[in-house]
Amino acid sequence: MAARNSTLLFCAIGFAALAFAPLGISSKFYLDILTLIFFTAYIGQSWNILGGYAGQFSFGGVMFFGTGAYASSILVNSFGVPAIIGVVAAVFAGAVLALCVGYLSFRSGLRGSYFALITLAFAELLRVVANSLEITGGGVGLFLTYAPGLQNLQFKTPVGFYYFALILLAISIAIAIWLENSRFGAQRVAIRENEDAAEALGINTLRRKCQAIMIMGAMGGAAGTFYSQKYLYLDPPIAYSVHLSVEMLLVTIVGGMGTVFGPLIGSLVLHTVNEVTRNFIDTPGLSLIVYGIILIIIISYLPNGLIGLFKGRGAKKTDARQGDGDA
Amino acid sequence: MxxxxxxxxxxxxxxxxxxxxxxxxxxxxxxxxxxxxxxxxxxxxxxxxxxxxxxxxxxxxxxxxxxxxxxxxxxxxxxxxxxxxxxxxxxxxxxxxxxxxxxxxxxxxxxxxxxxxxxxxxxxxxxxxxxxxxxxxxxxxxxxxxxxxxxxxxxxxxxxxGYGRIARDASAYLGEINAAAGSPAKTVVIVHEESEFGTGTAKLLTPALAERGLTVVDTIKHANPTRNFDNIALRIKSAKPDIIMPINYPGEYVLLAKTLRQQRVDFMTSFSVLGGGFNFKFIDDMPEIAENMIDVNHWYDPxxxxxxxxxxxxxxxxxxxxxxxxxxxxxxxxxxxxxxxxxxxxxxxxxxxxxxxxxxxxxxxxxxxxxxxxxxMGSRAVAIQAQNGDCQVVAPSAYASSKAVFPRA
Amino acid sequence: MLPAAMINGLMYGAIYALVALGLTLIYGVLHIINFAHGAMLMLSLYAAFFLFHLFGIDPYLAIVIVTPAAFVFGYVIYRWGVGKLSGGRDQNILLITLGLSIIIENGALFFFTGDQQTVSLSYSYDAVDLGFVFLSYPKIISFFASLLICLLLWALMTKTDLGRAIRAVAKQREGARLVGIDVENIFAITFGIGIACLGAAGCMLLPIFYVDPYTGNIFVVIAFTIVVLGGMGSIVGALLGGFIIGITESVGGLLLGESLGQIGISLIFILILILKPTGLFGSKV
Structure with missing residues (x-):
C-alpha cells in the first residue's frame, strides 16, 4: 500500500503543479505543445489499457477517436447540441463501437497479430464508410463553427484547451491507477500473461477483455470531441488516420507498456524530440531521420521503455508479449 | 528557454x-x-x-x-x-x-x-x-x-x-473554346477525387456547364489514393463523352491519363480543373499523353x-x-x-x-x-494547353498565347 | 464490363500478391510484422526508377539487379539491425521497423525530393485487344512475371535444403537450433527473401504506377489483407489472396463506385478474421 500511496501523492503534486503551470508559462506555444503532449499521452493511455494491461495489441485504435469525433460533431452541427453534451455521446459511441469490435473479435478467439490486424481493418472500413455517408459530410468533411465557451468546449486561448487536455490526462491516469490496484485489473494482467491459465482459473476472459476495450473506446471517443472542437474540421483521413493508431502505440511502448506513466513519458519525450529536431533542422526529411534514429536508439537501449530509467514503481513489469499469432 | x-x-x-x-x-x-x-x-x-x-x-x-x-x-x-x-x-x-x-x-x-x-x-x-x-x-x-x-x-x-471561382471560369472557358470550334462537344464526364476539393468543384461545374450547353453524362468519384483506373476508364468509354474533366491530385491525375490511353478511350479533349498533375514535368515526362490536354489552373501571364x-x-x-x-x-x-x-x-x-x-x-x-x-476578386485562372511540348494559354482570349487545338488532333 | 473488371483485378492481384509474399514469409517464419514494408517497397521502386533514368535499363530487366540487391539489403538490415537492436521482443521489433520506415521515407525525401516520378517505356501503351478490354503490355508482363516469381519462391521453399531449413525454423525454432541450424542466419535469409520479393514487386509496379517517398504505403493495408486472407505464412495463399483481393477491389469499384468500392477489401479482411482466422491456407508455412 505504501507504493500506492506514494504514487497517489506523486500524482497529486504533479497535477497541482501542472494546474498552476499556465500562471508561470507565458508562452502560448509551450502551452500548445504541452496540450498536444497531454492529448497524445491520454490517447496512448487508452491504448495502454487494452494493449499494455490486457496484452491485446491494436493497430486501429484511431477508430474510437474518429467515431467519437463524428458523433459529437454531428450532434453539434446538425442538431445544435452543445459540445459538452456531445462529448457524452462521443464517449458512448466509442464504447459501443468498442463493444461490437471487441465482442466480435474476442469471441472468435482472435489474439496477438490477428486481433491487431482486425482493428486495423475496422478502422479502414469506417474510413471508407465515413467517406460515403451523407451525415458525415463524406469526403468534404464537417466544418464546426468557432464559438468559444465552456458549453461548446471551445476556448479563446490555448490555456482553455490546456486545462481540457490536463483533465483528460488526469482521468486517464486515475483509470490506470485504479486498474493497477483493482481485482479487475489484476485479472486483466493475468489474461495478458497467460490467457489460457486465466480462463482455467475461472476468469471470464471474454468479459474482461470486452470491458478493457470499452474503456479504451470510451476514452478514444472523448479524445475525438477534444480534437474536433479544437481544430473545428473533421474529414475521414483525419478521423481514421493510420498515423494516430501508430502514435498511440508508439508513445506507450517507448514510454513503458503496462505502466501508469509510460504513455505520458513516451509522449513527452517523443514530442520534445520532434520539436527540437524540427527547430534545428530546416531541410525537409532530415529532422525526421534524426527522430527515427533516436527512436531506434531508445528501443535498443531501453527495451522496457523509458520508464526503465526511473527505477522502482512500474519499472519491474515487462514482457507483455504480443503473442505469436497462434489464434 | x-x-x-x-x-x-x-x-x-x-x-x-x-x-x-x-x-x-x-x-x-x-x-x-x-x-x-x-x-x-x-x-x-x-x-x-x-x-x-x-x-x-x-x-x-x-x-x-x-x-x-x-x-x-x-x-x-x-x-x-x-x-x-x-x-x-x-x-x-x-x-x-x-x-x-x-x-x-x-x-x-x-x-x-x-x-x-x-x-x-x-x-x-x-x-x-x-x-x-x-x-x-x-x-x-x-x-x-x-x-x-x-x-x-x-x-x-x-x-x-478558390475552387468556386475556378469552376465558374473553367466552364466559361470550355464554352468559349467549344463555341470557337463550332460547338462539336455536347457531353462531359467528370472524374473527381473524394475530398472537398474534388466533390465541391464537381458540384459547381454541373449546372455551370449546363448553361454552356454541355451535359454532364456521368460523374465518377474516386478514392485517394486509387491504385487502378481501368474500371473508370471503361466506364468513361461506355459513356462516350466528348470531354473528360478530371479534378484530382497528381498521382491519380497521371494514372488516369495513362490508363485512358491504354484503354484507347476516344474523346475530344481532357479538360481538367486544377489538374494536380498537369505541369511542365508532366509534359516532359509524357509528351505524347500530355499533348493537347487542357487544364484550368493558376497560371502566370506568359x-x-x-x-x-x-x-x-x-x-x-x-x-x-x-x-x-x-x-x-x-x-x-x-x-x-x-x-x-x-x-x-x-x-x-x-x-x-x-x-x-x-x-x-x-x-x-x-x-x-x-x-x-x-x-x-481580381484573380483569374486561365486555360492552358500542352502544345508541342510547351504550355500555352488558350483562354480567356485576352490572355491567350495560342489558339486552342480542339478537338485534339 | 464485369468480365473486364475481373480481368483487370486479376492483373493487379498478381502484383499485390508479390507485395504480400514478402510480408507473409517474414511473418510466417519470424513472427514479426514489418512496419517498414511500405518503405522498402518504395525503395525498390526508386531503385528501378534510377536504373531506368540513369542507365536506361528497362524496369523488367532491372529485376535481376534490384532483387538480389534487395535481398542483401534485407539480410543486412535484419542481421545487424532489426534482430540485434530489438532484443527479440515482439513489440520492440515492431517499433524498430517503424523507426526504420521513418528513416527510409524521410531519407528518400531528403535525397530524391518529394517529386513524383514515372517512367514511359516504348511499349507502355501497346496493348492486346480482348474485345471487351485492352491489356497493356506492361500489365501482361507484370502479371506473368509475378506468377513466375511466386512459383520460384514456392519451389525454393519446398524443394531446396534452404527451404526445408526455413520451414524447420518456422515450425520449431529451438528444435532447429538443436539439429545445428544457424537460426539467426535463417532469420536474416528469410527477411532478405521477403525484401527481395519487394524488390521484384517494385520493378513490376514502376511501369504501371508512379513513385514518391510515400508510395509504398498505398499497398500496405492491401498486403496485410492478402496475408490474412491467404493464411499467414502461406505462399499459395498469398497468390490466391492477391487474386481475390484484386478482383474484389475491381468489381467493388465497378458496382459501388470507386470510393465506396474500397469497402470490399476491409469487409473481406474482417470476415475472414472472424470466420476463419487461419485464412484459406492456414498452415504455418
Missing part, C-alpha cells in the same frame, strides 16, 4: 545573405543603420507540409516565397519602414492540422508579423483560425477551399482563386517579361516552374505591399492595408487586386 529560436540553421543562412545585401546597398549609398535594420526586420512565417505526401508542392512553395523575399530585400526592403528587410521563418505542418496550428503558436512567440501557407485546406483552416486569435495577417498562397476565406476572419486573405524572367530563373535553379512558385511569390508581394502601405508591423494597420490592397501583379493574368471578405 524563455524564447525559442525557430529554425536556427535557416536563420543563420538568411542572416548571412541579408548581410550581403546590406553591404551591396551600402556601396550604392542607400545604406541603413546595420543594427536598426536587423532589429526591425519584418518576419513572415511560411507554413507548408515540408514532410509528408505533399512535400513536393511544399518545397516549390518555399522556393517561390524565398525568391520573392530575396528580391524584395535586394530592392531595398520595405521602404516605408526605413528599408526593413524581410526575414522568413520556416515551418513544417507535417500535413497535420494540429501541427500547422502549433507552428502558428510557435511563430507568434517568435514575433512573426505575417503568415503564409498552407497548401492543404484542412491545415490552412486550422492555422488561419489560430492566427486569427492574435490577429496575425495570414495570406493563403495555395489552398483551394472556399471555406478558407469568408469565415468572417479579418486577418485571412487569398490572392489566388506575355509578361517578369513572368518569363521568373520562369528562366526557376529553371536555371533546376526546378520546374509550377504554379506553387509564382503563387507563393505573389503572396509574399501582397504581404510586403501591405507592410509598405501600413508603414509599420502593427497588425490592425497591416490587416487594413491588405484588405484595401490594389496591388497589380504584373506576372499574373490578374486585374487590380480587390479584396472582398479576404478573397481577391
Amino acid at each position: 524563455s524564447k525559442i529560436i525557430p529554425h536556427l540553421g535557416g536563420s543563420r543562412r538568411r542572416f548571412i545573405r541579408n548581410a550581403g545585401a546590406t553591404v551591396a546597398l551600402a556601396s550604392t549609398g542607400l545604406s541603413m543603420p546595420h543594427i536598426a535594420q536587423a532589429a526591425g526586420a519584418v518576419k513572415i512565417g511560411l507554413i507548408h507540409p515540408a514532410t509528408g505526401w505533399a512535400a513536393y508542392p511544399a518545397a516549390q512553395l518555399r522556393y517561390g516565397a524565398q525568391m520573392a523575399i530575396a528580391d524584395i530585400n535586394a530592392a531595398g526592403g520595405i521602404k516605408s519602414m526605413g528599408g526593413a528587410q524581410i526575414e522568413a521563418l520556416l515551418g513544417d505542418s507535417q500535413t497535420k492540422p494540429e501541427i500547422g496550428a502549433a507552428e502558428v503558436e510557435k511563430m507568434n512567440e517568435a514575433g512573426v508579423h505575417a503568415l503564409q501557407g498552407c497548401y492543404q485546406s484542412a491545415v490552412g483552416l486550422a492555422a488561419s483560425a489560430a492566427a486569427a486569435k492574435y490577429n496575425i495577417p495570414f495570406s493563403v498562397d495555395v489552398g483551394v477551399s472556399d471555406k478558407l476565406v469568408g469565415r468572417g476572419l479579418s486577418n485571412v486573405f487569398r490572392m489566388a482563386d 506575355r509578361s517579361a517578369s513572368g518569363q524572367a521568373m520562369r528562366k530563373r526557376t529553371e536555371a535553379d533546376g526546378k520546374y516552374f509550377t504554379f506553387e512558385v509564382y503563387c507563393a511569390y505573389m503572396s509574399i508581394m501582397f504581404l510586403a505591399d501591405g507592410f509598405e502601405r501600413a508603414g509599420s508591423t502593427d497588425k490592425d494597420a497591416v490587416n487594413a492595408a491588405l484588405a484595401s490592397s490594389t496591388l497589380e501583379v504584373d506576372f499574373m493574368p490578374y486585374d487590380k487586386t480587390e479584396m472582398v471578405n479576404g478573397q481577391n
Whole structure:
C-alpha cells in the first residue's frame, strides 16, 4: 500500500503543479505543445489499457477517436447540441463501437497479430464508410463553427484547451491507477500473461477483455470531441488516420507498456524530440531521420521503455508479449 | 528557454545573405543603420507540409516565397519602414492540422508579423483560425477551399482563386473554346477525387456547364489514393463523352491519363480543373499523353517579361516552374505591399492595408487586386494547353498565347 | 464490363500478391510484422526508377539487379539491425521497423525530393485487344512475371535444403537450433527473401504506377489483407489472396463506385478474421 500511496501523492503534486503551470508559462506555444503532449499521452493511455494491461495489441485504435469525433460533431452541427453534451455521446459511441469490435473479435478467439490486424481493418472500413455517408459530410468533411465557451468546449486561448487536455490526462491516469490496484485489473494482467491459465482459473476472459476495450473506446471517443472542437474540421483521413493508431502505440511502448506513466513519458519525450529536431533542422526529411534514429536508439537501449530509467514503481513489469499469432 | 529560436540553421543562412545585401546597398549609398535594420526586420512565417505526401508542392512553395523575399530585400526592403528587410521563418505542418496550428503558436512567440501557407485546406483552416486569435495577417498562397476565406476572419486573405471561382471560369472557358470550334462537344464526364476539393468543384461545374450547353453524362468519384483506373476508364468509354474533366491530385491525375490511353478511350479533349498533375514535368515526362490536354489552373501571364524572367530563373535553379512558385511569390508581394502601405508591423494597420490592397501583379493574368471578405476578386485562372511540348494559354482570349487545338488532333 | 473488371483485378492481384509474399514469409517464419514494408517497397521502386533514368535499363530487366540487391539489403538490415537492436521482443521489433520506415521515407525525401516520378517505356501503351478490354503490355508482363516469381519462391521453399531449413525454423525454432541450424542466419535469409520479393514487386509496379517517398504505403493495408486472407505464412495463399483481393477491389469499384468500392477489401479482411482466422491456407508455412 505504501507504493500506492506514494504514487497517489506523486500524482497529486504533479497535477497541482501542472494546474498552476499556465500562471508561470507565458508562452502560448509551450502551452500548445504541452496540450498536444497531454492529448497524445491520454490517447496512448487508452491504448495502454487494452494493449499494455490486457496484452491485446491494436493497430486501429484511431477508430474510437474518429467515431467519437463524428458523433459529437454531428450532434453539434446538425442538431445544435452543445459540445459538452456531445462529448457524452462521443464517449458512448466509442464504447459501443468498442463493444461490437471487441465482442466480435474476442469471441472468435482472435489474439496477438490477428486481433491487431482486425482493428486495423475496422478502422479502414469506417474510413471508407465515413467517406460515403451523407451525415458525415463524406469526403468534404464537417466544418464546426468557432464559438468559444465552456458549453461548446471551445476556448479563446490555448490555456482553455490546456486545462481540457490536463483533465483528460488526469482521468486517464486515475483509470490506470485504479486498474493497477483493482481485482479487475489484476485479472486483466493475468489474461495478458497467460490467457489460457486465466480462463482455467475461472476468469471470464471474454468479459474482461470486452470491458478493457470499452474503456479504451470510451476514452478514444472523448479524445475525438477534444480534437474536433479544437481544430473545428473533421474529414475521414483525419478521423481514421493510420498515423494516430501508430502514435498511440508508439508513445506507450517507448514510454513503458503496462505502466501508469509510460504513455505520458513516451509522449513527452517523443514530442520534445520532434520539436527540437524540427527547430534545428530546416531541410525537409532530415529532422525526421534524426527522430527515427533516436527512436531506434531508445528501443535498443531501453527495451522496457523509458520508464526503465526511473527505477522502482512500474519499472519491474515487462514482457507483455504480443503473442505469436497462434489464434 | 524563455524564447525559442525557430529554425536556427535557416536563420543563420538568411542572416548571412541579408548581410550581403546590406553591404551591396551600402556601396550604392542607400545604406541603413546595420543594427536598426536587423532589429526591425519584418518576419513572415511560411507554413507548408515540408514532410509528408505533399512535400513536393511544399518545397516549390518555399522556393517561390524565398525568391520573392530575396528580391524584395535586394530592392531595398520595405521602404516605408526605413528599408526593413524581410526575414522568413520556416515551418513544417507535417500535413497535420494540429501541427500547422502549433507552428502558428510557435511563430507568434517568435514575433512573426505575417503568415503564409498552407497548401492543404484542412491545415490552412486550422492555422488561419489560430492566427486569427492574435490577429496575425495570414495570406493563403495555395489552398483551394472556399471555406478558407469568408469565415468572417479579418486577418485571412487569398490572392489566388478558390475552387468556386475556378469552376465558374473553367466552364466559361470550355464554352468559349467549344463555341470557337463550332460547338462539336455536347457531353462531359467528370472524374473527381473524394475530398472537398474534388466533390465541391464537381458540384459547381454541373449546372455551370449546363448553361454552356454541355451535359454532364456521368460523374465518377474516386478514392485517394486509387491504385487502378481501368474500371473508370471503361466506364468513361461506355459513356462516350466528348470531354473528360478530371479534378484530382497528381498521382491519380497521371494514372488516369495513362490508363485512358491504354484503354484507347476516344474523346475530344481532357479538360481538367486544377489538374494536380498537369505541369511542365508532366509534359516532359509524357509528351505524347500530355499533348493537347487542357487544364484550368493558376497560371502566370506568359506575355509578361517578369513572368518569363521568373520562369528562366526557376529553371536555371533546376526546378520546374509550377504554379506553387509564382503563387507563393505573389503572396509574399501582397504581404510586403501591405507592410509598405501600413508603414509599420502593427497588425490592425497591416490587416487594413491588405484588405484595401490594389496591388497589380504584373506576372499574373490578374486585374487590380480587390479584396472582398479576404478573397481577391481580381484573380483569374486561365486555360492552358500542352502544345508541342510547351504550355500555352488558350483562354480567356485576352490572355491567350495560342489558339486552342480542339478537338485534339 | 464485369468480365473486364475481373480481368483487370486479376492483373493487379498478381502484383499485390508479390507485395504480400514478402510480408507473409517474414511473418510466417519470424513472427514479426514489418512496419517498414511500405518503405522498402518504395525503395525498390526508386531503385528501378534510377536504373531506368540513369542507365536506361528497362524496369523488367532491372529485376535481376534490384532483387538480389534487395535481398542483401534485407539480410543486412535484419542481421545487424532489426534482430540485434530489438532484443527479440515482439513489440520492440515492431517499433524498430517503424523507426526504420521513418528513416527510409524521410531519407528518400531528403535525397530524391518529394517529386513524383514515372517512367514511359516504348511499349507502355501497346496493348492486346480482348474485345471487351485492352491489356497493356506492361500489365501482361507484370502479371506473368509475378506468377513466375511466386512459383520460384514456392519451389525454393519446398524443394531446396534452404527451404526445408526455413520451414524447420518456422515450425520449431529451438528444435532447429538443436539439429545445428544457424537460426539467426535463417532469420536474416528469410527477411532478405521477403525484401527481395519487394524488390521484384517494385520493378513490376514502376511501369504501371508512379513513385514518391510515400508510395509504398498505398499497398500496405492491401498486403496485410492478402496475408490474412491467404493464411499467414502461406505462399499459395498469398497468390490466391492477391487474386481475390484484386478482383474484389475491381468489381467493388465497378458496382459501388470507386470510393465506396474500397469497402470490399476491409469487409473481406474482417470476415475472414472472424470466420476463419487461419485464412484459406492456414498452415504455418
